[in-house]
Amino acid sequence: MVKGGNTVLRVEGICKSFSGKPILRSVSVGLSKGELKVLIGPSGGGKSTLLQCMNHLIPPDAGQIFLEEKPVDTRSKKALYALRQQVGMIFQDFNLFDHLNALDNVSIALRKVKGLPRSEAHERAAAELERVGLADKIRHYPAELSGGQKQRVSIARALAMDPKAILLDEPTSALDPEITGEVLAVIRALAQAGMTMMMATHQVGFARTVADEILFMQDGVVIEQGTPAELLAPDSGTRTLFFCSHLSGLEAAG
Amino acid sequence: MDTLPFLTGEVMPMLNEGLVMSLKIIIPSATLGLLLGIVLGTVRTYGSPWMRRLGNGYAAAIRGTPLVCQLFILYFGLPHIGIYLEPYQAAVLGFVLCNGAYHSEYIRGGLLATRRGQHLAAQALGFSSFGSMLWIVVPQAVRRSLPGCGNEIIYLIKYSSLAYVVTVMELTGMAKQIASDTFRFTEVFLAVGAYYLALVTIATFVLKKLEERFRIPGFGVS
Amino acid sequence: MSEDLLTIIIEAVPYLLGGVGMTVACVVGAMLFGLALGVPMAVGQVYGSWAVRRLVGLYVWFFRGVPILVLLFLFYFGLFQIIGLNLSALAASTLVLGMASAAYQSQIFRGSMLALSRGQFRAASALGMSDGETIRSIILPQALRLSLPGWSNEYSILLKDSALAFVLGTTEIMARTHFVATRTYQRLPLYLVACVLFFILTWIGIRCLRWLERKVAIPGYGNA
Ligand SMILES: Nc1ncnc2c1ncn2[C@@H]1O[C@H](COP(=O)(O)OP(=O)(O)OP(=O)(O)O)[C@@H](O)[C@H]1O
Numbered sequence: 001m002v003k004g005g006n007t008v009l010r011v012e013g014i015c016k017s018f019s020g021k022p023i024l025r026s027v028s029v030g031l032s033k034g035e036l037k038v039l040i041g042p043s044g045g046g047k048s049t050l051l052q053c054m055n056h057l058i059p060p061d062a063g064q065i066f067l068e069e070k071p072v073d074t075r076s077k078k079a080l081y082a083l084r085q086q087v088g089m090i091f092q093d094f095n096l097f098d099h100l101n102a103l104d105n106v107s108i109a110l111r112k113v114k115g116l117p118r119s120e121a122h123e124r125a126a127a128e129l130e131r132v133g134l135a136d137k138i139r140h141y142p143a144e145l146s147g148g149q150k151q152r153v154s155i156a157r158a159l160a161m162d163p164k165a166i167l168l169d170e171p172t173s174a175l176d177p178e179i180t181g182e183v184l185a186v187i188r189a190l191a192q193a194g195m196t197m198m199m200a201t202h203q204v205g206f207a208r209t210v211a212d213e214i215l216f217m218q219d220g221v222v223i224e225q226g227t228p229a230e231l232l233a234p235d236s237g238t239r240t241l242f243f244c245s246h247l248s249g250l251e252a253a254g
Numbered sequence: 255m256d257t258l259p260f261l262t263g264e265v266m267p268m269l270n271e272g273l274v275m276s277l278k279i280i281i282p283s284a285t286l287g288l289l290l291g292i293v294l295g296t297v298r299t300y301g302s303p304w305m306r307r308l309g310n311g312y313a314a315a316i317r318g319t320p321l322v323c324q325l326f327i328l329y330f331g332l333p334h335i336g337i338y339l340e341p342y343q344a345a346v347l348g349f350v351l352c353n354g355a356y357h358s359e360y361i362r363g364g365l366l367a368t369r370r371g372q373h374l375a376a377q378a379l380g381f382s383s384f385g386s387m388l389w390i391v392v393p394q395a396v397r398r399s400l401p402g403c404g405n406e407i408i409y410l411i412k413y414s415s416l417a418y419v420v421t422v423m424e425l426t427g428m429a430k431q432i433a434s435d436t437f438r439f440t441e442v443f444l445a446v447g448a449y450y451l452a453l454v455t456i457a458t459f460v461l462k463k464l465e466e467r468f469r470i471p472g473f474g475v476s
Numbered sequence: 477m478s479e480d481l482l483t484i485i486i487e488a489v490p491y492l493l494g495g496v497g498m499t500v501a502c503v504v505g506a507m508l509f510g511l512a513l514g515v516p517m518a519v520g521q522v523y524g525s526w527a528v529r530r531l532v533g534l535y536v537w538f539f540r541g542v543p544i545l546v547l548l549f550l551f552y553f554g555l556f557q558i559i560g561l562n563l564s565a566l567a568a569s570t571l572v573l574g575m576a577s578a579a580y581q582s583q584i585f586r587g588s589m590l591a592l593s594r595g596q597f598r599a600a601s602a603l604g605m606s607d608g609e610t611i612r613s614i615i616l617p618q619a620l621r622l623s624l625p626g627w628s629n630e631y632s633i634l635l636k637d638s639a640l641a642f643v644l645g646t647t648e649i650m651a652r653t654h655f656v657a658t659r660t661y662q663r664l665p666l667y668l669v670a671c672v673l674f675f676i677l678t679w680i681g682i683r684c685l686r687w688l689e690r691k692v693a694i695p696g697y698g699n700a
């Protein structure tokens with residue numbers, strides 16, 4: 001598999017302030033096809049804000065979004081809806097639709113956004129749920145699922161839309177440590193299948209083994225960027241290494 | 255002594271006629287009222303500031319004044335400015351306008367209780383703002399407001415008796431007529447009371463079944 | 477024409493304000509009667525024997541299921557006559573509204589009493605209080621406080637229901653407005669005036685009940 005070929009999703013010069021306080025200071029990132037980039041950095045560094053700017057859930061103050069190298073006209077609602085259909089998003093707190101069971105959670109956007117007939121949408125949704133290992137839970141409502149199962153449903157929901165890329169915002173942070181594994185396994189499988197992804201996480205071990213590239217973000221700026229091998233080499237002396245060893249220390253202690 | 259034949263022979267045939275009229279008032283009023291309530295509740299929650307103010311003002315005005323007064327305005331008052339409504343039209347319009355205001359209160363509560371993440375997740379999937387409202391947020395809000403709105407429908411059944419004051423011959427109007435003709439108020443009004451009790455009891459039962467049917471595990475228990 | 481209208485309204489105001497007095501008398505009377513009847517009913521429904529609970533349940537079912545209009549006709553022209561109770565229209569409307577309100581109020585109090593923990597009752601019993609004493613001095617003071625928001629709602633409902641008393645000939649706001657409106661043909665403006673009067677009464681009443689709520693509030697209690 002050749003990575004780094006054509007760019008799927010790219011943002012350039014993204015700036016965002018909240019009530020006068022700059023949170024993102026001209027951030028530029030590109031995701032090549034089949035690539036998994038990991039965003040690491042201290043809390044409040046702007047990771048969530050950046051991810052949500054990339055599909056315009058948060059409108060950036062400045063900057064441009066490119067989907068497959070075509071600039072997205074963010075003033076056009078239609079273009080925005082199209083962008084979001086093609087860029088999936090996974091939230092830290094799942095945000096499953098509380099009134100729908102797993103099958104309908106996955107199929108509703110297929111039906112109401114893509115206009116698929118019900119039977120076709122259900123078929124597709126069932127297939128995606130099976131892919132994340134939840135074939136036996138399709139009739140369950142969110143309140144009847146564990147955190148890990150909820151997050152897997154939300155991954156299935158994103159996958160069902162056939163996204164060109166998926167943005168994941170700390171998908172395992174709200175989970176108990178013993179079940180983060182089941183969600184990470186799903187993400188790892190996706191990466192191996194060639195899905196383009198960008199993921200904010202504090203899971204250093206996962207980043208080290210699966211990520212193609214790590215971005216270290218602090219105070220609204222990407223201050224370091226490179227392969228895990230470069231940034232996490234014991235003698236690299238990077239901020240990333242310092243931060244991650246601190247995190248792993250905590251992980252080991254906890 | 256001759257109560258039974260009086261009831262079955264004279265009262266019930268007329269009350270049955272009144273019942274049909276009552277249902278002709280209640281069913282459209284309940285349906286349109288709920289619809290108005292959903293729209294109004296949504297506008298009052300997510301509308302632009304002036305639309306919100308308008309909606310809130312409307313709801314406060316309706317909820318702060320008696321329904322009879324509203325019906326009088328529609329039936330006796332509007333001709334003053336050249337609008338003439340049939341008694342039936344005035345009654346249904348009055349009930350819809352009033353019921354909608356009360357429903358909107360519950361819908362609004364349901365909308366406010368819907369978590370922001372629900373809307374965010376819908377947007378992330380490519381739903382338009384309107385689509386997200388229509389398919390995600392409103393269905394949740396309606397479920398949350400079902401008990402409150404159900405109560406309003408029960409109220410509507412009882413207050414449909416006010417159609418009598420604008421001369422519609424529904425249950426209460428019929429009863430009043432029979433009673434005035436025969437001077438047997440106790441029997442006639444006990445009978446019509448039984449009709450309403452039956453309507454209310456059946457509606458309560460149906461609404462409870464509906465609530466059970468729409469019940470979703472772990473949802474809206476708050 | 478608009479000057480005519482203004483004089484008509486100004487001339488009607490004292491007469492309509494007399495109606496306000498009647499309306500207030502009717503609502504306050506009904507509220508208090510409903511309270512006096514509703515509290516024992518609630519106690520009966522929560523702590524009473526099977527028979528008492530059934531009886532109260534039946535009462536509530538009846539008065540909550542039958543429209544006020546039908547109740548007014550039934551009692552004023554029917555049942556009150558049979559038992560030889562010759563009441564003025566105002567007294568009869570007040571009594572009927574009060575009986576209906578008792579059904580609603582009993583459910584408000586019942587809800588509040590059920591919301592109190594079982595522990596309250598047990599703790600009082602453990603101190604050697606009789607059941608009656610416990611209910612009187614431990615349960616009711618708490619339950620009545622919890623019921624105040626429900627009471628505001630009940631006031632606003634009663635006020636609006638009281639406008640129906642005109643069908644018996646009670647000369648409250650609605651009846652007087654209708655009278656003037658029919659006489660002067662200024663129907664629309666006069667009904668709007670009546671609406672405004674009711675609106676003001678709603679507002680004042682709810683203000684008063686809020687004030688009461690604050691006055692009897694116990695720090696840190698019941699605003700959960
Ligand atoms: N809607 C908002 N209004 C005001 N400030 C905001 C808003 N959203 C985020 N912020 C601020 O922006 C900063 C960056 O937030 P962001 O959530 O992007 O950080 P993060 O890197 O994702 O942190 P974490 O690791 O805790 O998730 C924080 O200081 C936060 O307080």
Ligand SMILES: [Mg+2]
Nearest residue numbers: 047048049170
């Ligand atoms: Mg974050």
